[in-house]
Amino acid sequence: MNRLPVADRPTVRRAAWALMTYEKRAVALILALHIAAALAAIAAPALVGQIVNEVNAGATADSVDRLALLIGVCVVIQVILGRYAQYFGHRFGERSIARLREEFVSRTLALPISVVERAGTGDLATRSSVDVANVGNTVRDVVPVVIIASTQLILLFGAVFVLHPLLGLVALTGLPSIMLVSRWYLRRATPAYLLEGAASAELTDELTATAEGARTVEALRLSGHRVERGTDRIGRQWQTRRATLALRSVFFPVVETSYAVPVAAILLAGGFFYSRGMVTLGAVVAAALYLQQAIEPLDRLLQWMEQAQRGIASFSRVLGVGLVPPEPRGAESAPSGQHLTVRGARFAYGGGPDVLHGIDLDVRPGERLALVGPSGAGKSTLARLLAGIDAPHAGSVRIGGLPVTDLEPAERRRRIALVTQEHHVFIGSLRDNLAFAAPGASDEQMRAALAAVGADWAADLPEGLDTEVGDGGRQLPAADAQQLALARLVLADPHTLILDEATAALDPTTARRTERALGAVLAGRTVIAIAHRLNTAHDADRVAVLEGGRITELGSHDELVRIGGAYAALWHSWHGPAPA
Ligand SMILES: Nc1ncnc2c1ncn2[C@@H]1O[C@H](COP(=O)(O)OP(=O)(O)OP(=O)(O)O)[C@@H](O)[C@H]1O
Numbered sequence: 001m002n003r004l005p006v007a008d009r010p011t012v013r014r015a016a017w018a019l020m021t022y023e024k025r026a027v028a029l030i031l032a033l034h035i036a037a038a039l040a041a042i043a044a045p046a047l048v049g050q051i052v053n054e055v056n057a058g059a060t061a062d063s064v065d066r067l068a069l070l071i072g073v074c075v076v077i078q079v080i081l082g083r084y085a086q087y088f089g090h091r092f093g094e095r096s097i098a099r100l101r102e103e104f105v106s107r108t109l110a111l112p113i114s115v116v117e118r119a120g121t122g123d124l125a126t127r128s129s130v131d132v133a134n135v136g137n138t139v140r141d142v143v144p145v146v147i148i149a150s151t152q153l154i155l156l157f158g159a160v161f162v163l164h165p166l167l168g169l170v171a172l173t174g175l176p177s178i179m180l181v182s183r184w185y186l187r188r189a190t191p192a193y194l195l196e197g198a199a200s201a202e203l204t205d206e207l208t209a210t211a212e213g214a215r216t217v218e219a220l221r222l223s224g225h226r227v228e229r230g231t232d233r234i235g236r237q238w239q240t241r242r243a244t245l246a247l248r249s250v251f252f253p254v255v256e257t258s259y260a261v262p263v264a265a266i267l268l269a270g271g272f273f274y275s276r277g278m279v280t281l282g283a284v285v286a287a288a289l290y291l292q293q294a295i296e297p298l299d300r301l302l303q304w305m306e307q308a309q310r311g312i313a314s315f316s317r318v319l320g321v322g323l324v325p326p327e328p329r330g331a332e333s334a335p336s337g338q339h340l341t342v343r344g345a346r347f348a349y350g351g352g353p354d355v356l357h358g359i360d361l362d363v364r365p366g367e368r369l370a371l372v373g374p375s376g377a378g379k380s381t382l383a384r385l386l387a388g389i390d391a392p393h394a395g396s397v398r399i400g401g402l403p404v405t406d407l408e409p410a411e412r413r414r415r416i417a418l419v420t421q422e423h424h425v426f427i428g429s430l431r432d433n434l435a436f437a438a439p440g441a442s443d444e445q446m447r448a449a450l451a452a453v454g455a456d457w458a459a460d461l462p463e464g465l466d467t468e469v470g471d472g473g474r475q476l477p478a479a480d481a482q483q484l485a486l487a488r489l490v491l492a493d494p495h496t497l498i499l500d501e502a503t504a505a506l507d508p509t510t511a512r513r514t515e516r517a518l519g520a521v522l523a524g525r526t527v528i529a530i531a532h533r534l535n536t537a538h539d540a541d542r543v544a545v546l547e548g549g550r551i552t553e554l555g556s557h558d559e560l561v562r563i564g565g566a567y568a569a570l571w572h573s574w575h576g577p578a579p580a
Contacts, residue, residue, distance in 0.1 A: 003201075004119045004127070006194060007319035012312060015319050019096055019139065026092045031147065033085035038152045040078035042159045045293065047071045049163070049286030056281055086144065093140035100139070100318070104132055107322040114390050115324050118350060122205025127321060130200060131314035138311025142304045149297035149304075156294045160266075163283045163290075170269040171291055174261035178298075181254040182305070185247055189306070192244045193313035199237040206233045248306060255302050263291045335400025335407070338365040338415070338495045338526060340386060344395030347381055355381050357549045358395065365495070368527045370537035372567065373546035379530045382546065383500045386528060387418035399496075417494040423478070423485040427470035430458065430484075434465075437488035449490040453517035455483040486521050496526040534574045543567060 007015070020027060051059075051067050108128065116124060161168030210217060210226045217226050270284030340363040347356040356378050363369055363386075371379045384390045385397050388404035397404050399415060407415065426433055434446045441449075443465055450458040457480055461467045467474055469484075476484065489497070499518075531537040538557050545553035545560070545567050553565050560567040 003123050003198070004115070004317075005320040005323040007316040007323060009190075009316075011319055011323075012316045016315065019100065020143070022099070023092060023095070026088065030085055030089045030092060030144070031151075033081050033088065034148050034151050035155075037078050037081035037085055038148070038155045040074045040081060041152065041293070042155050042290065043074040044071050045286045045289035046159065046163075047074070048289060049280075049282035051282075052285045053280050053282035082148075085148070089144035089147075090140060093144065096139045097136040100135060101132060104128065104318055104321065111321065111324055112389075114384075122203075122208055123201045124321075125208070126197065126201040126204050127317050131197065131317045134310050134314035135318055138308055138315070142308050142311060145300055145304045146308065149301040152297040153294055153301070156290045156297075160287045160290050163287050164273070164279045166273060167266060167270060167279065167283065167287045170265050171262050171287065173265045174258040177258045177261075178255050178302075181251055181258075182302070185251040186305075186309070188247055189244070189309040190313050190316075192240070192247060193310050194316070196237070196240040196244055197313055197317055199233070199240040203230075203233040203237050206230055251306075252302075256299075259295045259298060262294075263288060266291055334411075335398075335402040335415070337400040339363070339400060340404075340496065340526070340528075341398050342382075342386070342395070343398075345382075345385060345392035345397055346394040347378075347385060347390060347392045349381075355549050356385070356392070359385075359549075359551055361544065361551060361554075363496075363526060363528060365526050366524070367542065368522075368529070368540040370529050370531040370540035370543045371546055372531045372534070372537050372543060372570065377546040378549040379546050380500055381549075383418060383498045383528065383530060386496075387416050387498050388412050389418065413494070414492060415494050416496045416498065417489055417492060418498045418500060419485070419489065420500045423481045425470045425476050425481050425484060427472060428468070429465060430461070430467050430469055431465040433469060433484060434488055434491060438491035438493075441491050445491065446487075449487040450483070452490050452520045453483045453486040454520070455480065455487055455517070483517050486517050489521050494525070496528070497522060499527065499529040534571055537567075538571075 047067050047070055051064055054063055054067070104127075108124065157168070157171055160171045206229055210230060217223055266284070266287050270279065270287060273279045274281055274284055340361075342359050342361040345356055345359040346354050348354045359382060371382065373379055381390075385392055386404070388397070388407065391397070391403070391405040399407070404412065404416065426436070431443070431446060434449065435441065438445070446465060447459070458464075461474075469476055527540075529536055529540065531540070531543075537543045540557065542554065542556055543560055544551050545565070547566065553560055553563070553567050555563075557571075561571055562568075
């Protein structure tokens with residue numbers, strides 16, 4: 001399975017910067033409020049220092065009261081400014097998260113289908129849930145904390161330097177060990193968290209596959225095997241979690257010990273400086289209070305660094321979705337005509353061996369071509385190439401002279417549609433479900449499309465096109481859902497239809513109803529049908545027999561039966577030998 005890419009550090013840095021500077025004014029206001037709140041906070045220890053000095057010099061109770069009142073005022077100002085800073089910070093965070101989610105959704109919707117299929121649902125599901133939430137939490141909670149804490153720390157340490165440069169130097173004693181261990185941690189944390197994210201995605205993949213295939217697991221008694229695989233993935237996730245835990249168990253004890261060092265050092269050195277008359281007692285008290293006050297923001301900063309690491313790892317996975325080369329954004333010129341030509345097309349899945357070995361095929365406009373062949377011959381793969389979902393690694397698949405994969409995706413869908421047995425009903429109204437195919441279609445056109453495929457049930461709905469369908473709404477039976485999908489096709493009006501097992505999974509009655517509906521859709525179009533029942537091949541203009549990734553026979557039903565090859569053998573075994 002090809003995982004989706006992960007963005008590198010410079011890309012993450014640029015994207016984070018863009019996110020933060022998208023609303024420059026809001027960020028400037030939040031920063032200004034935080035700085036003002038931090039300034040109000042550092043006034044208190046300075047005032048306590050002043051009280052100590054004045055009491056030392058024999059001050060009156062009045063002047064002490066005045067200073068104490070001033071401390072109270074500073075605290076109130078700090079609380080008010082801090083509250084507004086947080087209020088604006090959180091609003092900014094929520095707006096940023098909303099933007100991020102919207103960007104992620106558009107990036108995901110722009111992914112080529114083949115990339116989504118090969119990446120597996122687990123990877124994309126983990127990125128769109130766990131990773132987007134992680135980035136959201138980081139932007140909402142961590143960024144404001146980092147801004148507030150850094151501002152407070154700069155001001156608190158600055159204040160100690162202002163009290164006395166010597167005290168300032170002593171205050172820095174705890175920092176080297178914190179910086180060293182942080183550097184050590186940061187270098188290892190992002191890759192470790194990336195591994196943890198990948199292991200979670202693998203586990204999600206495995207559990208989803210087991211849950212989705214529960215019936216098969218039960219029928220084939222595979223539960224032991226699935227439990228083993230699940231346990232293996234849980235084991236891998238446990239290992240990656242242990243690795244990140246090991247990093248945390250070194251990082252946090254070292255930094256927490258380092259917090260106590262500057263306070264102890266300032267009391268020791270401050271006492272010494274005071275005894276020599278180099279600093280006042282008030283300055284030493286104020287410096288000790290500042291350093292005591294610095295522990296809290298420092299601790300918060302380091303605590304959140306861990307979340308920030310998770311956030312950065314998640315952000316690189318979220319941004320990685322945008323690194324997948326987009327589907328080609330339109331050829332220079334429009335295809336001239338509807339002629340489909342395949343020349344020497346070779347295809348392999350994900351770097352594996354070729355499953356198509358040089359296919360040559362011409363499909364004339366309006367022709368009905370049936371593809372037959374044993375299981376695994378490459379019929380579905382050829383259908384995907386013809387529909388432009390995958391491109392051949394050698395040779396070409398062209399429509400009207402242009403490579404199908406070069407057509408702008410919407411343009412391609414208007415020209416060629418691949419119809420499979422998947423007929424998803426999206427949550428929304430019937431109208432929403434039809435509008436995917438033709439956003440500009442009127443209600444009349446929608447009703448006509450439903451009538452064309454025999455979806456009479458739609459006309460009887462009391463709320464008509466406004467009826468909510470899909471999960472939580474009206475549940476459509478398989479045949480109705482298939483008819484809805486076919487009505488979409490009528491609206492999209494492609495000139496070429498490729499049918500891959502469109503009715504294979506339906507019960508015979510439903511299949512017959514659907515085939516009747518399909519008949520209305522096929523009229524006047526080029527049709528390439530993977531034929532499971534040979535009467536489809538019998539009714540086609542031509543039949544292509546695919547064996548081992550090669551077209552081994554090509555001609556009308558009668559011609560192929562006459563030459564007595566593989567198709568004739570299939571036909572006779574299915575239909576009984578021709579009368580002598
Ligand atoms: N997603 C995939 N990844 C890797 N190999 C694949 C994938 N899909 C198909 N193949 C392989 O490509 C070959 C052709 O498969 P394909 O599904 O095109 O055959 P088919 O003729 O349509 O068979 P069937 O009638 O059983 O659907 C097979 O060997 C199959 O195992």
